[in-house]
Amino acid sequence: MSITSPYAALKIRDYRYFISARFCITLAIQIQAVVVSWQVYEITKDPLSLGLIGLAEAIPSIGVSLYAGHVADVVQRKKIILLCVGTLLLCSLCLLFFTLEPGQFFISYGVIPIYTIIFISGIARGFITPALFAFMPQLVPRELYSNAITWNSTLWETASLSGPPLGGLLYGFFGISVAYTTDVLLVLSGLLLAFAVSNKPLPPSTSDEGMVEKIKEGLRFVYNNKIVLSAISLDLFAVLFGGAVALLPIFADTILHVGKVGLGFLRAAPGVGALLMALYLVHHPIKKNAGKLLFYCVGGFGVCMILFGLSTSFWISMFLLMMSGVFDCVSVIIRSTLLQTLTPENMKGRVSAVNHIFIGSSNEIGMFESGVTARLFGVVRSVIIGGCLTLTVVGVTSWFSKSLRRLQRVE
Template structure:
């Protein structure tokens, strides 16, 4: 046993040799690819329908309200459910949502509905995807721990984050090119096809029976157990809180459509590259960390990475040069990739199998809060302060979050795994 673990830890392909994990990884890549393309096209679409930065923020708010509201119950439901069926159902419902958006973007709809009502219908559809996301998002990570042995879990987590980032960067960049090439409606059609492909790849996975029995605990007691575990595990709570507040205030991605069209004036092609820059950087970090994992002082490195992330956001905010804006977002993504890997590794290593659904749903709440509420915060701040000052404010707030965490969460700062 003592000889096997180091061998697997030093083998960067240890988890990829498992066929079921390859299926899960590939299915997730296409799933995230489609979702990121959807985020890209909807952001560009809504801004062109309304010419209002706040309207972009309302997209995030539309999705995060149901996602957060249902997250705790979703975690309990995941733990008592068969995971494969739940995952496939979620992917198929996303495919239906993409089809509805395609119909809303058609010429027929444009001829019969005003831009105002089309935007409202888009928000309603995104609200429904928030419901689906509450159940579907955590299932990928729950199934990961069931498929991969614990000795290869850190390696699998890094690959899993790499797959997520690969789909994300490709989705952002390809989305921008497709908008320019085949329009919004054609891009949404491609998204629906990618979701169908994800369903096909995931279908061969074996059933994953529940590890928590139905009726074993009341729903409220089950939910409280998951929350209590997160709040008692200081390293996990610290990493999640740091990530949430840093991205909540420092996320500049929501304002990229405004920068691309009105400040840098680069059109949908440049928008696609800018939208994908952070993810390109993040995937570079994940690849490097897969080959050469961090061995010591992960907590300290995490805090320095998030502080650097805030610096990059400020540079992006004030830049009026396309190459400098791209470079700032690229470096911010590389630093954010460190946070993604550390947080994901802590979550997988610290969570007992029978609580994974609940704990990963709490994790999903933090992520949804940071990304979607951050999108709303960016739109609201842009309305109140102006676009550039709002992004500068976000970078400064990220520095403050790191400073507070450094002194208030010493267990995270000293953490090693």
């Protein structure tokens, strides 16, 4: 196998099953996110309720992350993945049940049953994130890490691209029950594909310390590695302040006037840009100036958010969201490759958990922040303020993190 081939990682059977499973699960999550957000908005007509969706997932996800990272380093990672995907399947079945006649009783309580299911799924996603991060490098040789990460991002972006419009179309034309049924079938497919991946032994531990000390070891590794710490801090605040995804139902309804189907396309637009960029990077990997490129791309993301907030044209808004995906994709690939190459095998679960607290949960907390600022300042102002804060974070981080700014290669 030529390690210089853009398709080298795809020639490995277990890796193909792994990314196919993740594709199905991500597609399901994206469909579910669109349907849940529109369903909650239809029930409440309140922007804060959309932000609370993110908070309902972020609280349990953050709460279990450090312990989940420890578990991913001491328990077979495939077992964790199967258990978590099984839990996500049960959550999807519950959301479907709420739309059927026997489950209508639960919706009489408003959005509380929906938030409860999202809370449970947040626990599962808190455990599955470090397990997936730590399991993937066990499936490919070290020299293929960058190629595998880029393909993983490509499939993830494809699912992110396909899921929102598919969710919007299913909900808009066939109804909420059909949309949630599709969600269930995709999660089930992901579970079956995950079963097909071979079991891999855990990397040998370098110490016999207890759980608390091992968690501290992972925290110390991130804190002492200034490049890793700066990269994930940069993304944390950019995602926290710069995301407008939580407010897209309001933009689709009251500003752009494009309805449920339009919402699906707006949600998909960042994925379009990210997919195109990921496919480009598969064939043209980043060779130099990785640090400066990271700062430029996060700054570009912030500019796109400011202009999106000012736009009243559906097509201009679509283009700006697509460009935000282009910039975000580069940032994700640089950061993910840095984490995989700089982290020892027996610490990947714990380091991934710290990264998840910084990055993964910041998406959900960012949703809550968007809902609160939209309530206080208005929808448009909240997006513009978020973009400005993102640019401020880029400037401050660039000033203080000379090691990241001078970084040439990510490998």
